[in-house]
Amino acid sequence: MKRVIMSGDEAIARGAWEAGVTVAAAYPGTPSTEILENISLYKNDIYCQWANNEKVAAEIAIGASIGGARALCAFKHVGMNVAADPIFTVGYTGVNAGLVFVSADDPGCHSSQNEQDNRLYAPHAKLLCLEPSDSQECKDFTVAAFELSEKFDIPVLIRMTTRVCHSKTLVELGERKSSVVKKYESKPSKYAMLPAYARLRHVAVEQNLIEAEEYAYSSPLNRIEMGDRSVGIITSGICYQHAREAFGDSASYLKLGITHPISKKLVKEFCAQVDKVYIVEEGEPYLENAVRAMGIDCLGKEVVTRQGELDAQIVRRAFGIGAEPEVYEVGIQAPARPPVLCAGCPHRGFYFAMKKHRDKIVPLGDIGCYSLGVNPPFNGFDTCICMGGGFSMTIGMAKALELQGDKRKVFGILGDSTFFHSGITSIIDAIHAKANVCLCLLDNSITAMTGHQQNAGTSIDLMGNEAPAIDAVKLILAAGLDEKNLRVVDPIDLKAMDAAIRDAIATEGTFVIVTKRPCALLKEVIKANAGAHCVVDPDKCVGCKSCMQVACPSLAFENKKAYVADTANCNACGLCQQMCRFNAILRVEGKQK
Amino acid sequence: MTTSILLTGVGGQGTILTTKILSEGLVSLGYDVKMSEIHGMSQRGGTVNTQLKFGEKVYAPNIGRGEADIIVAFEKVEALRALPYLKRGGKIVMDEREIYSMPVLIGQQEYPHEADKVLKETVGDVVIVPASKIAEELGTIRAQNICLLGALIAALNLEGVDWEKLVASSVPPKTVDINVAAFKAGYKAVKSN
Helix, strand or coil: CCEEEEEHHHHHHHHHHHCCCCEEEECCCCCCHHHHHHHHHHCCCCEEEECCCHHHHHHHHHHHHHHCECEEEEEEHHHHHHHHHHHHHHHHHCCCCCEEEEEEECCCCCCCCCCCCHHHHHHHHCCEEECCCCHHHHHHHHHHHHHHHHHHCCCEEEEEEHHHHCEEEEEECCCCCCCCECCCCCCHHHHCCCHHHHHHHHHHHHHHHHHHHHHHHHCCCCEEECCCCCEEEEEECHHHHHHHHHHHHHCEEEEECEEECCCHHHHHHHHHCCCEEEEECCCCCHHHHHHHHCCCCCECCCCCCCCCCCCHHHHHHHHCCCCCCCCCCCCCCCCCCCCCCCCCCHHHHHHHHHHCCHHHEEEECCCCHHHHHHCCCCCCCCECCCCCHHHHHHHHHHHHHHHCCCCCEEEEEEEHHHHHHHHHHHHHHHHHCCCCEEEEEEECCCECCCCCECCCCCCECCCCCECCCCCHHHHHHHCCCCHHHEEEECCCCHHHHHHHHHHHHHCCCCEEEEEECCCCCCHHHHHHCCCCEEEECCCCCCCCCCHHHHCCCCEEEECCEEEECCCCCCCCCCHHHHHCCCCCEEEECCCCC | CEEEEEEEEECCCCHHHHHHHHHHHHHHCCCEEEEEECCCHHHCCCEEEEEEEEECCCCCCCCCCCCEEEEEECCHHHHHHHHHHEEEEEEEEECCCCCCCHHHHCCCCCCCCCHHHHHHHHHCCEEECCHHHHHHHHCCHHHHHHHHHHHHHHHHCCCCCCHHHHHHHHCCHHHHHHHHHHHHHHHHHHHCC
16 A cells, blocks of 8 residues: 555545545634645545635535535634534434544644634534544544444544644555445434424434444554553543653553543553553643543643643653753844734735824734734734634724723724635624724735635635635625725725725724735735835935835845845835835836736 | 754745655655644744654654754754754754844844854854855755755765655756755755865
């Protein structure tokens, strides 16, 4: 069999293909995005789509499963919160063809707003939970997940973490089962969860979980590795790798691949063979609580942090084994390098224009590239909670400010993909509530932060087919916004941007600003600007630093002059040119194709 | 025995492609290979770390403090930032290129230009490869990553793989010549050091 090196996300996609999946849906979110991107490589066998949000994605998969097609839905951990509503009830209905949800958790908040541990969803929503620890297991567990889902009539949650999603390890490839499609039969008592039926399904699912736990005892997805018996380690997912590296053969291991339902019989038998029990897990004491509930004493979160990712050293330190590594130390420090808005990013124009009026505005942000506007020098917003919150929260904030006589205008800021994800319902509420707020839709024509995925506003879909692009402006007007209170502007046009913000502040009632300019990193934008960049004429530059205020990463300042340090990434957007009163910044044309 | 390699740079410099080529070569040598990269927000001009471990059997994919056998830095202060991960007696291969981060550009923080000298004094085994300059002279700064790959292969004596062929099949067809030349130059820069 062919062995290749692939990421956990790629391996999930491969596993789905091998398992005969025919429908897959997701909303992009780091570190889960590459799962659907890689599934789209199998588009001849698998129908796949970017859904507007995770709830829609989950419902597409649920519909497919009940209809008889093996289906997969992927999301990042916080995305599962959005999808939670249907997931909790499909836990009751069970499946027709296999149904798998993949949650990519992000301990360490590499690209997220929290570190929630989605294993906790499994017992709560009555799902099976599998935790792979490397790419081979990602593939194998995905294949197994579909079989288990059908065998026990339970949806399966595959719980990943960033380190599993984005690490590349060796995988032995298998072949695809022929597409699994089961006949659809109408069964309202199983799938229409009105109270009378739901009560009965609750009984059925509890029984199914008991049977799944019996299976877990002898499942090859769980594994015992006996070494020295003075310490027995119970662990799962990537933490198995950290524990194995930290303890080597000086301990025995119960590596749980199935972490819901946990086989109590297996845990008790393992614990009886070792002197003491350690639990190695990131995040919440999920395994630990289960082990303690069996009346077994163990050492876990008392010494292992709940914050961030673990590694072998953190595990060693927690359990007091091995010496601290010696490291080199020097007397100087590297300056911070936070991620920034790219050169040519359209969001820069918006934030720069808003900055001048910052004392009259309380801006609320959201999740996307534009989240980077929070950093100095823009200090672009005060809050960032969740997808869509940037719009909805303005309604409550405006009321709260009104109550304390604060006259500042509340601005909500979110992007096109987030608008389609959850901003639509928020903007309808704002208009309906006659909220005195300004909602700013920063439309860069793509889901940019996660690496350019299509969304409802783009004219192509995940499978590369043409798709009708939804016009956000028309949607907003259809919701009843007074057209006088709408501005559609190019954010790099500072005069127009400034005028729109002034109008918004001066207007009582709901105001909407839509900024339109595609992401600077889009292929067609790069192609159109190929080679174009700005240069600073040192004879004209007086060193006033006006241009530096736009905080473009391509611009630098040395020897009392500004200069374009990174001509490769400058795309001559022209923002800095508008700042220069001495016409010292010139555009150099590229070789347009 | 596991060998741990930490590649560090700024989003967009191509550390990930470098590690991909490296891992393919090491797999062909029969090693167990694990590579870990964290991307997402860091793409937007932030620090990007890619970690690669190889040996007979590798467990954890990530590298802890004091564990890296070699650090390959695509930018000067990124070598400094990654230093706590270097094993005592480990090696640094670095470009001398300076890329100023936003706190430096807006005057909040100072850029320590002397970082390479300080690292040389402290670590000793530091090879400076002017990879950006070499790549620029060859035609595009984008070949910097492949130049540093050549330097890394030389520094670790990773023989037994036709690396140039692997580079040629991994980069865009139009850029094969430049990248192979960059690889050779990086390799030579370390070997003649």
